[in-house]
Amino acid sequence: MQKKKVFKIADSNVEGIGTDADKKCRATAASTEKAWKKIKVKVGMWTWRIEKFKVKSNMDALGGVFYDDDSYILLNCYKDKTTDKFKFDVHFWLGETTSQDEAGTAAYKTVELDDFVNANHGADPVQHREVSKHESRMFLSYFPDGIRLLQGGVESGFNHVKPEEMPVRLMWLKGKKNIRCVQVPIEIASLNSGDVFILDAGLMLYQYQGTKCGKNEKLRAGKMQRLIDDERKGKPEVFVFSQCDKPDSTMGEFFSYFQEDLKGEDIKEGTEVPPERCAELIAAIDSGIGGSDESWEKNTNKALWQLSDESGELVMTKVEPIKKSALSTTDVFIFDIGLEIFVWIGQGASKAERAQGMNYATKYMKEHDRPDFLPVTQIFEGGENELFDGSF
Numbered sequence: 001m002q003k004k005k006v007f008k009i010a011d012s013n014v015e016g017i018g019t020d021a022d023k024k025c026r027a028t029a030a031s032t033e034k035a036w037k038k039i040k041v042k043v044g045m046w047t048w049r050i051e052k053f054k055v056k057s058n059m060d061a062l063g064g065v066f067y068d069d070d071s072y073i074l075l076n077c078y079k080d081k082t083t084d085k086f087k088f089d090v091h092f093w094l095g096e097t098t099s100q101d102e103a104g105t106a107a108y109k110t111v112e113l114d115d116f117v118n119a120n121h122g123a124d125p126v127q128h129r130e131v132s133k134h135e136s137r138m139f140l141s142y143f144p145d146g147i148r149l150l151q152g153g154v155e156s157g158f159n160h161v162k163p164e165e166m167p168v169r170l171m172w173l174k175g176k177k178n179i180r181c182v183q184v185p186i187e188i189a190s191l192n193s194g195d196v197f198i199l200d201a202g203l204m205l206y207q208y209q210g211t212k213c214g215k216n217e218k219l220r221a222g223k224m225q226r227l228i229d230d231e232r233k234g235k236p237e238v239f240v241f242s243q244c245d246k247p248d249s250t251m252g253e254f255f256s257y258f259q260e261d262l263k264g265e266d267i268k269e270g271t272e273v274p275p276e277r278c279a280e281l282i283a284a285i286d287s288g289i290g291g292s293d294e295s296w297e298k299n300t301n302k303a304l305w306q307l308s309d310e311s312g313e314l315v316m317t318k319v320e321p322i323k324k325s326a327l328s329t330t331d332v333f334i335f336d337i338g339l340e341i342f343v344w345i346g347q348g349a350s351k352a353e354r355a356q357g358m359n360y361a362t363k364y365m366k367e368h369d370r371p372d373f374l375p376v377t378q379i380f381e382g383g384e385n386e387l388f389d390g391s392f
Contacts, residue, residue: 033055033109033112033116035048035055035056035057036112036113036116036117036120038057039075039116039117039120039121041077041086041121041123042077042086043077043078043079043086044076044077045062045074045075045076045077045142046074046075047059047061047062047072047073047074047075048061048072048073048074049061049070049071049072049073049154050070050071050072050073050102050105050106050109051154053101053102053105055073055109058072061074061093063143064142064143064145064146064147064148065147065148065150066093066095066132066147066148066149066150067095067150067151067152067153067154068095068096068097068098068132068149068150068151068152068153068183069095069097069098069099069151069152069153069154070095070098070102070153070154071092071093071094071095071098071102071103071105071106072092072093072106073090073091073092073093073106073109073110073113074090074091074092074093074139074142075088075089075090075091075113075117075125076088076089076090076091076142086121086123087123087125087126087383088117088121088123088125088126089125089126089128089138090110090113090114090117090125090126090127090128091110091127091128091129091130091139092106092107092109092110092127092128092129092130093106093130093131093132093135093139094106094129094130094131094132095132095149095153096131096132096133097151097153098153107129110127111127113125114127124380124383126377126378126379126380126383126385127343127358127377127378128375128376128377128378129358129375129376129377130375131372131373131374131375132149133149133180133182133373134371134373134374134375135147135178135180135375136340136375136377137177137178137387139375140178140180145220145223145224145227146173146179146180146181146220146223146224147180147181148171148181148183148224149180149181149182149183150169150183151169151183166200166202168186168199168200168201168202168257168269169183169186169199169200170183170184170185170186170190170197170198170199170200170257171183171184171197171198171199171200171224172184172190172195172197172290173195173196173197173198173217173220173221173224174194174195174196174217174290174291175216175217176214176216177216179216179217179220181198181220181224184197185260186199186257186258186259186260187258187260187261188258188261188281188284188285189286191208191210191285191286192210192285192286192287192288192289192290193210193211193212193213193243193285193286193287193288193289193290194210194212194213194288194289194290195210195213195217195289195290196208196209196210196213196217196218196220196221197210198221198224198225198228199254199257200228201257201269201270202236203232203235203236203237204236204237204239204253204270205225205228205229205236205237205238205239206239206240206241206250206253206254207221207222207225207238207239207240207241208241208242208243208254209221209240209241209242209243210243210285210289210290211242211243211244212289222240225238225240226238239253239254241254243282243285246275247275247276247278247279247282248275249272251273251278252271252272252273252274252275252278253270253271253272253273255273255277255278255281256268256269256270256271256272256273257269257270258281261281261284265277302322302335302336302337302338302391303318303322303334303335303336303368304318304319304320304322304326304333304334304335304336305317305318305319305333305334305335305336305360305364306318306319306326306328306331306332306333307331307332307333307334307353307356307357307360308328308330308331308332308353309350309352309353310330310331314352314353314356314360316334316360316363316364319333322392323392324389324392327344327346327381328346329346329347329348329349329381330346330348330349330350331346331349331353332344332345332346332349332353332354332356332357332360333346334357334360334361334364335388335391336364336368336370337387337388337391339374339375340374340375340376340377340387341361341364341365341370341374341375341376341377342376342377342378342379342388343357343358343360343361343376343377343378343379344379344380344381344384344388345357345378345379345380345381346381347380347381347382357378358376358378361376362376
């Protein structure tokens with residue numbers, strides 16, 4: 001099997017405009033994009049996947065299911081409680097193994113969608129860039145039952161199949177407040193004592209709970225099992241066991257799917273691994289907690305940069321001290337709050353400053369060794385959210 005090439009997320013932003021992906025996108029203008037015409041000003045969410053440079057409606061994404069080979073666009077419309085006006089947030093989500101062309105298309109189409117909503121519905125959507133396994137809290141909040149990040153995608157030929165014919169998957173649930181469900185290899189090395197895992201074998205759903213896992217991970221895993229069970233019309237059998245339980249038939253069946261660790265042993269998937277062998281496999285599980293649940297939320301590095309073309313060319317200058325009063329309505333600012341990066345657009349910012357804000361945010365991340373998976377949010381003066389305001 002040919003190994004997939006993982007592209008650099010940093011290459012996925014609007015700096016890709018002008019590339020082959022951009023030229024292909026330009027073949028369809030915003031005004032003629034059929035996908036956008038179904039958008040209405042009402043509370044709700046629309047979800048699309050990029051398929052061969054085209055924007056296709058995608059119901060899996062609406063339910064929180066995303067494939068790492070793909071790129072998606074989501075538009076959320078809500079009513080502001082203070083102003084009673086409708087507002088929009090548009091997110092483009094990039095899978096870990098999505099192609100650079102698809103990522104560039106998603107970024108470009110997001111800008112196009114922004115223009116369409118502004119022209120047809122009189123609103124300025126807030127733009128967000130999301131990266132697989134590092135989604136923002138806002139993005140995760142759309143899915144009360146959690147999100148599922150699965151391998152494969154449209155190019156790998158994934159199609160909906162009967163439960164009994166589905167490929168076996170091991171899913172890792174981790175987090176305290178923002179719990180993600182990520183597909184991992186079916187190997188003992190993937191398990192640990194600090195989290196919860198679901199083995200999806202089509203008509204059999206097994207939940208493994210590490211001895212140090214959190215209560216919210218258990219609750220989310222239970223919801224996830226019920227959700228999958230409902231999707232398959234109640235056909236699967238559902239099992240739950242703990243790492244510290246005495247080996248039994250359920251645990252034996254669970255471990256029978258770990259064929260990489262059972263090489264040379266005459267044990268088929270779905271049959272029982274003997275109790276003594278189960279005990280050996282449990283002993284081999286990483287006793288750690290699989291990394292801190294909150295490590296990504298504890299990053300408190302902050303930096304504020306001003307983007308201005310007052311001198312005749314675009315120049316980015318660091319602003320100190322960091323305070324909200326430093327924001328100038330005539331410019332664009334890059335605000336790195338540690339766990340997320342904001343591109344603040346002043347009402348009087350020039351056309352060039354507005355157009356290059358997200359591009360310069362990407363350059364900033366590269367030049368200052370910031371993780372390229374950080375969420376990037378573009379907001380306009382007057383449309384700041386609580387996270388932005390509370391970070392000064």
